Amino acid sequence: xxxxxxxxxxxxxxxxxxxxxxxxxxxxxxxxxxxxxxxxxxxxxxxxxxxxxxxxxxxxxxxxxxxxxxxxxxxxxxxxxxxxxxxxxxxxxxxxxxxxxxxxxxxxxxxxxxxx
Amino acid sequence: xxxxxxxxxxxxxxxxxxxxxxxxxxxxxxxxxxxxxxxxxxxxxxxxxxxxxxxxxxxxxxxxxxxxxxxxxxxxxxxxxxxxxxxxxxxxxxxxxxxxxxxxxxxxxxxxx
Numbered sequence: 001x002x003x004x005x006x007x008x009x010x011x012x013x014x015x016x017x018x019x020x021x022x023x024x025x026x027x028x029x030x031x032x033x034x035x036x037x038x039x040x041x042x043x044x045x046x047x048x049x050x051x052x053x054x055x056x057x058x059x060x061x062x063x064x065x066x067x068x069x070x071x072x073x074x075x076x077x078x079x080x081x082x083x084x085x086x087x088x089x090x091x092x093x094x095x096x097x098x099x100x101x102x103x104x105x106x107x108x109x110x111x112x113x114x115x116x
Numbered sequence: 117x118x119x120x121x122x123x124x125x126x127x128x129x130x131x132x133x134x135x136x137x138x139x140x141x142x143x144x145x146x147x148x149x150x151x152x153x154x155x156x157x158x159x160x161x162x163x164x165x166x167x168x169x170x171x172x173x174x175x176x177x178x179x180x181x182x183x184x185x186x187x188x189x190x191x192x193x194x195x196x197x198x199x200x201x202x203x204x205x206x207x208x209x210x211x212x213x214x215x216x217x218x219x220x221x222x223x224x225x226x227x228x229x
Contacts, residue, residue: 033215039157045206045220052215089157095215102213103149106159 002027004094006107013082014115021077021110023092029053032096034068034075035104040088051075082114119143122207122221129197130229137192137224139207147171147213148190150182153204153223162205165190166213197228 003026013019025034036048049059051068059066063080079086089111093104120141129135141148150162163182164171170182179195194201204223210216 035217037220043204044222045159045208047217047219050217091159097215102215103161103164104159104218105161109157109159 002094002096002105004092004105004107006090006092006110008110009108010111010113012113012115015084016081017114018078018080019082019112019114021079021090021092021112023075023077023107025073025075025092025094027094027096029096032094035093035095036066036075036077037091037093037106038088039091039109040085045091048077079112082112084114084116087112087114120207120209120219120221122205122224124224125222126225126227128227128229131197131199133197134193134195135197135226136194137205137207137226139190139192139221141188141207141209141219141221143209143211143219145209145211145219146187147210147216148184149208149210149218150190150192151206151208151220152176153206155203159206163190163192164213171213194226197226199228202226202228 005024032053034051038046056068065078067076089109091109092107123138147166149164151159153159162176165184181193184190204225206223207221208218210218
């Protein structure tokens with residue numbers, strides 16, 4: 001069965017610290033896609049990144065970076081030099097063509113609080 | 117121009133009532149979805165529609181029914197509302213139904229009293 005685990009329920013850091021949000025997934029498919037979404041206090045869900053299972057290259061976008069490791073079924077998200085505006089709930093999600101039928105299976109989210 | 121919009125943003129109603137939430141996307145996407153986010157922030161797929169055809173129907177009560185008048189709209193009708201239906205409902209769309217990134221509307225906070 002498909003499953004996404006975000007073991008960190010809440011993380012609190014001080015501004016300018018680096019922080020890594022963990023995501024571990026389970027799927028039987030060889031083709032699947034992984035996503036990260038951000039939900040700030042205002043409530044909307046903002047798409048951050050999509051990664052397919054055949055591309056293990058790490059990605060960097062500004063202060064954000066993602067580390068995809070198939071060997072450990074992990075897709076971790078790092079924020080470098082965190083800022084107060086990074087405070088949000090972050091969701092990792094999985095989509096495959098098997099059990100999830102293309103739909104997003106979300107983890108329970110990690111609430112990040114960045115204090116000034 | 118808002119990509120995915122929902123109305124209303126807030127909906128307060130009494131048990132037993134029937135209500136609808138509207139969703140529109142102007143992205144030209146083929147697939148639209150409804151998700152429910154509970155009080156613990158857990159997000160779960162309810163329905164998805166591809167070109168006006170229901171392609172996934174999760175095990176939600178049949179009091180919930182999606183209706184799509186055209187490719188750009190997917191409305192959610194809820195009959196006989198119950199206290200447990202209180203949640204935030206998100207509409208989303210994607211280019212195709214096959215694992216593309218989904219873009220979400222702002223959400224509708226439903227409170228059943």
